[in-house]
Amino acid sequence: MGADLNDPAIGEAYLDVRSDKTETNWLLLNYENEKSDILKLTETGTGGLNELKEKLKDEDCGFAYARVEYANDKESKRVKFVLIIWIGSAVKVMRKAKVSVHAADVKSKLSVFSIEVPAREHSDVDEEHIVTRLRKAGGASYDGV
Numbered sequence: 001m002g003a004d005l006n007d008p009a010i011g012e013a014y015l016d017v018r019s020d021k022t023e024t025n026w027l028l029l030n031y032e033n034e035k036s037d038i039l040k041l042t043e044t045g046t047g048g049l050n051e052l053k054e055k056l057k058d059e060d061c062g063f064a065y066a067r068v069e070y071a072n073d074k075e076s077k078r079v080k081f082v083l084i085i086w087i088g089s090a091v092k093v094m095r096k097a098k099v100s101v102h103a104a105d106v107k108s109k110l111s112v113f114s115i116e117v118p119a120r121e122h123s124d125v126d127e128e129h130i131v132t133r134l135r136k137a138g139g140a141s142y143d144g145v
Contacts, residue, residue, distance in 0.1 A: 001037055002104075003038075004036075004039060005029075007041055009041040010040075013027040017067050025067040026064060027041060028041070028062060029106070030061075048068075053125045056088065057088055061095055061096065063106045066082050068080050078134075083113040085103055089121070115137050
């Protein structure tokens with residue numbers, strides 16, 4: 001069975017993160033409970049990846065969508081979006097398996113992103129690490145990354 005993403009708050013939060021007119025720069029989706037296939041909007045925020053990272057719990061798994069702004073050089077600023085698939089270290093094996101299956105459903109709902117970040121540890125969501133990956137994926141890098 002696929003993931004249930006019918007919560008209207010998910011679509012609203014997705015548009016909010018993508019909008020240049022709001023400060024919201026991330027959203028977090030978690031399962032309703034450990035046996036459920038229903039994903040709910042857990043939280044949104046304006047504090048970037050560092051704030052988001054604080055919300056990721058070892059006993060949870062879910063999906064995060066974030067706006068990342070970075071400078072490629074002194075003259076330019078880029079805005080990219082990332083999809084983070086979080087599987088905490090204390091998550092049971094069957095739930096881990098379902099997350100990998102449900103990822104396709106989430107990607108169809110949160111469809112515009114530059115990179116997908118599989119995250120098992122908080123360090124996987126470090127802004128520096130993600131910006132380095134975005135620069136490599138973007139093709140144009142003027143600082144040797």
